[in-house]
Amino acid sequence: MAKIELTASEQPCELKEAAPPPAGQPLVVGFKSVTKTFDVGTERAFTAIKDVTFSVENIPNIGEFIGVLGPSGCGKSTVLRLIAGLAPQFPATSGSVMVHGEPVVEPGPDRGFVFQDYANFPHRTVLDNVAFGLECRQVPQKERHERAREWIAKVGLDPKKDALKYPHQLSGGMNQRVAIARTLIMHPRIILMDEPFGALDPTTRQRMQDLLVSLWRELEATVFFITHDVPEAVYLGDRVFIFSPSPGTIAHQLAVAPPDRPAREMQQEPAFLESVRHVRSLLDKLEAEKTKPTST
Amino acid sequence: MFKSWWKRALTIRDAPSYAEGLVFGAACIGFVLFVWWLLTVGEGDARLVDAYTLPSPGETFASFPELWKRGLSLSIVISLGRVIGGFLLAMAIGVPLGVVAGSYPRVNAFFKPLVIFGRSIPIAALIPLTMVWFGLGEFNKVMFIFLATLAFVIFDTVNTVNAVPDRFIDTAYTLGAHGSRKKGARIAAMAGVIYGLLIMIGWHVLSESNGNGLFAETPGPAESTWAAQLFTTAGFIRFIVGFVMGFLLWFPIAGHQVLRKVIFPLALPDIVNSLRLIFGLAFGYIMLAEVVNAKTGIGALIINSQRRGFNEHIYLCLFLITMVAWGIDRSIMLLQRQLFPHIKHGEN
Numbered sequence: 001m002a003k004i005e006l007t008a009s010e011q012p013c014e015l016k017e018a019a020p021p022p023a024g025q026p027l028v029v030g031f032k033s034v035t036k037t038f039d040v041g042t043e044r045a046f047t048a049i050k051d052v053t054f055s056v057e058n059i060p061n062i063g064e065f066i067g068v069l070g071p072s073g074c075g076k077s078t079v080l081r082l083i084a085g086l087a088p089q090f091p092a093t094s095g096s097v098m099v100h101g102e103p104v105v106e107p108g109p110d111r112g113f114v115f116q117d118y119a120n121f122p123h124r125t126v127l128d129n130v131a132f133g134l135e136c137r138q139v140p141q142k143e144r145h146e147r148a149r150e151w152i153a154k155v156g157l158d159p160k161k162d163a164l165k166y167p168h169q170l171s172g173g174m175n176q177r178v179a180i181a182r183t184l185i186m187h188p189r190i191i192l193m194d195e196p197f198g199a200l201d202p203t204t205r206q207r208m209q210d211l212l213v214s215l216w217r218e219l220e221a222t223v224f225f226i227t228h229d230v231p232e233a234v235y236l237g238d239r240v241f242i243f244s245p246s247p248g249t250i251a252h253q254l255a256v257a258p259p260d261r262p263a264r265e266m267q268q269e270p271a272f273l274e275s276v277r278h279v280r281s282l283l284d285k286l287e288a289e290k291t292k293p294t295s296t
Numbered sequence: 297m298f299k300s301w302w303k304r305a306l307t308i309r310d311a312p313s314y315a316e317g318l319v320f321g322a323a324c325i326g327f328v329l330f331v332w333w334l335l336t337v338g339e340g341d342a343r344l345v346d347a348y349t350l351p352s353p354g355e356t357f358a359s360f361p362e363l364w365k366r367g368l369s370l371s372i373v374i375s376l377g378r379v380i381g382g383f384l385l386a387m388a389i390g391v392p393l394g395v396v397a398g399s400y401p402r403v404n405a406f407f408k409p410l411v412i413f414g415r416s417i418p419i420a421a422l423i424p425l426t427m428v429w430f431g432l433g434e435f436n437k438v439m440f441i442f443l444a445t446l447a448f449v450i451f452d453t454v455n456t457v458n459a460v461p462d463r464f465i466d467t468a469y470t471l472g473a474h475g476s477r478k479k480g481a482r483i484a485a486m487a488g489v490i491y492g493l494l495i496m497i498g499w500h501v502l503s504e505s506n507g508n509g510l511f512a513e514t515p516g517p518a519e520s521t522w523a524a525q526l527f528t529t530a531g532f533i534r535f536i537v538g539f540v541m542g543f544l545l546w547f548p549i550a551g552h553q554v555l556r557k558v559i560f561p562l563a564l565p566d567i568v569n570s571l572r573l574i575f576g577l578a579f580g581y582i583m584l585a586e587v588v589n590a591k592t593g594i595g596a597l598i599i600n601s602q603r604r605g606f607n608e609h610i611y612l613c614l615f616l617i618t619m620v621a622w623g624i625d626r627s628i629m630l631l632q633r634q635l636f637p638h639i640k641h642g643e644n
Contacts, residue, residue: 107470108469111470132471132473
């Protein structure tokens with residue numbers, strides 16, 4: 001081939017400037033100098049995030065996938081919980097948190113949340129776990145079970161064999177599939193994932209990454225995905241946010257190649273590995289700054 | 297063969313087979329019986345312990361028909377009835393109150409002083425007080441059990457509710473769980489009707505004035521039927537009181553999806569478990585109350601046996617009480633397995 005086409009995955013990730021939000025169009029998520037301090041005014045006062053500003057634009061028919069990286073305890077989860085409206089992180093101490101142009105008031109099914117430890121209700125079968133959100137919305141039982149079965153199949157479980165099992169009868173990967181189905185059945189515009197694959201073994205993890213990519217394409221939702229795994233963030237993300245150590249702020253926003261091939265394949269390529277190396281060096285630099293003795 | 301067995305026996309946490317465990321349990325019973333037999337073998341002065349203080353195993357078990365004739369089965373039923381009555385009341389109030397207090401810390405802060413007081417009060421001191429407040433009859437026994445166990449039921453329920461991990465509640469919220477007053481009111485009204493009927497009928501059963509009630513000493517006038525006595529103005533007022541109580545206790549739980557669908561069902565297995573333990577306690581308390589003041593019940597049977605010198609009956613009663621308590625404990629555990637298939641239950 002004479003002309004080498006530069007495909008998206010071959011270009012190493014580029015630094016993207018935190019562009020000012022385009023006027024007029026409501027943002028999917030907008031943070032404006034958001035600070036969260038716990039126990040304000042006491043000796044235990046602790047600032048989890050400080051002056052966090054970012055915006056996710058509304059691209060019609062396409063949701064953005066944002067990987068969130070950063071050292072432990074830097075307030076990544078705080079950002080997600082502020083978007084979800086979950087206490088005690090919500091409400092923010094100062095600044096404004098806007099979702100679809102409106103300030104966040106309370107949690108709701110338009111912002112789905114997937115936790116690391118799945119949090120499947122142990123007293124409900126897989127079917128009733130997946131149907132929980134519809135049940136809360138008073139969808140009649142027959143309809144909600146039908147739709148739950150569809151979603152059980154979509155996440156790669158057997159709607160016949162697995163639907164009536166309890167969470168304690170499933171493996172970690174299967175439980176996380178249930179949790180994902182339970183969140184996505186509500187068709188959230190925003191999906192918040194806090195280290196969802198952190199407890200899974202590498203093989204299961206890659207399979208789950210592929211599953212997530214395919215489901216996300218279909219749903220066209222905006223995804224925030226916290227992880228400690230740099231390749232995972234680079235593979236899944238359109239953008240990667242890198243947080244500085246506590247009190248957390250967004251130190252870098254990078255645009256990376258979208259996941260257009262299966263995880264196992266793409267994560268072996270030189271361009272991909274180059275991107276990962278670059279992100280790692282940025283993270284290491286942030287960590288080094290943290291451990292450096294502060295001058296008084 | 298023996299050497300390898302001995303080595304396993306000395307291994308920390310080496311679990312024996314079911315049969316081997318049974319053998320060890322049987323060995324303990326055999327040992328106790330042997331010591332008992334040793335202490336009581338022989339006649340007259342040859343015995344280590346005289347027949348009055350400690351009858352021999354044979355004498356004790358041989359006296360069973362005599363004890364049965366003294367109304368053993370009825371005594372057990374009466375004692376159990378008192379415990380169940382008082383405990384049901386403590387449960388009916390303590391469990392919903394505990395769930396609400398566990399979910400709303402301000403409610404908990406309000407009731408905390410009362411709960412601490414109720415848990416720390418010496419139970420035996422309640423007996424004379426309940427006699428002053430509720431007389432000497434059945435009402436007294438039921439209220440004694442109620443007062444003795446209520447604080448424990450509330451305290452344990454609050455703790456189990458607090459133990460429900462936050463992530464389940466967060467998940468429920470992000471899936472859209474919300475307050476649902478209409479449905480809550482419907483369910484709470486049903487609970488109210490049940491509470492009202494229980495209070496109305498329960499009061500009637502326990503009351504001993506005017507020859508009403510099951511335990512009245514003098515029969516009531518023949519022409520007034522049970523139903524006619526039940527549906528009086530006073531009965532209606534009792535129903536209303538019960539209805540309001542049931543409605544207020546259950547509305548906060550039924551009226552919010554997070555409580556109804558997540559917190560309450562998740563806490564329930566542990567609530568039932570602690571209720572099982574508290575029921576065991578209550579069974580002990582009723583003996584105390586019956587020994588002090590009762591004409592019927594196992595406690596009364598024991599104290600009468602002692603007064604009349606039938607000491608072998610006391611030993612037999614103790615044995616039977618433990619059997620009944622153990623049997624109830626086991627049946628509740630079996631029930632737990634049926635009710636909560638998603639939980640693995642401990643063997644203790």
